[in-house]
Amino acid sequence: MNVADRLQSLGIELPTPVAPVANYVPFVISGSIISISGQIPMGPNGLEFQGKVGAEVSIDDALKAARLCALNLIAQMSAATNGNLERVSRVIKLGGFVNCTDGFGDQPKIINAASDLMVDVFGEKGRHSRSAVGTNALPLNVPVEIDALVEITV
Numbered sequence: 001m002n003v004a005d006r007l008q009s010l011g012i013e014l015p016t017p018v019a020p021v022a023n024y025v026p027f028v029i030s031g032s033i034i035s036i037s038g039q040i041p042m043g044p045n046g047l048e049f050q051g052k053v054g055a056e057v058s059i060d061d062a063l064k065a066a067r068l069c070a071l072n073l074i075a076q077m078s079a080a081t082n083g084n085l086e087r088v089s090r091v092i093k094l095g096g097f098v099n100c101t102d103g104f105g106d107q108p109k110i111i112n113a114a115s116d117l118m119v120d121v122f123g124e125k126g127r128h129s130r131s132a133v134g135t136n137a138l139p140l141n142v143p144v145e146i147d148a149l150v151e152i153t154v
Helices: 003-009 059-080 107-126
Strands: 027-030 033-039 088-099 129-135 144-152
Touching (some): 033 059, 059 107, 088 107, 107 129
Antiparallel strands (some): 027 033, 088 144
16 A cells, blocks of 8 residues: 555545744755654644643643644655655654653653554554653643654655
8 A cells, every 4th residue: 555545544634844933944855864853743723732741731632742743744754755755765763852741751652653653654664763752841832842864765
């Protein structure tokens, strides 16, 4: 099954890629690698989630935020490949950051929502290495931010 078919079977319509909020670009292509800047839980109506996991944000909402970050990563992949996600040959790495309270230890569980989506959409090509880090703050007070390294066919 190709990526477009997987997206359709999952009921996913990719969002419009989010424009940068500061002095950086959404992605850089170097050879066959795309480095995608950190994506936040931006939805069609703006930020969908704000706050700290373990305080204002529940684990369930943090999982939804991580999945939304992953959707935004895939949207950036689509932009970088001129809409041809079949060019994605491997999701190499996800870097996950969770804005959380002191003592919160479920960062891997939160970032799994993004990892699961990559595998659901790209199959074996979506399996990746990963980091899942807790932090005391993220830009715009979002609960999750995720960046990615992706290999494409040139």
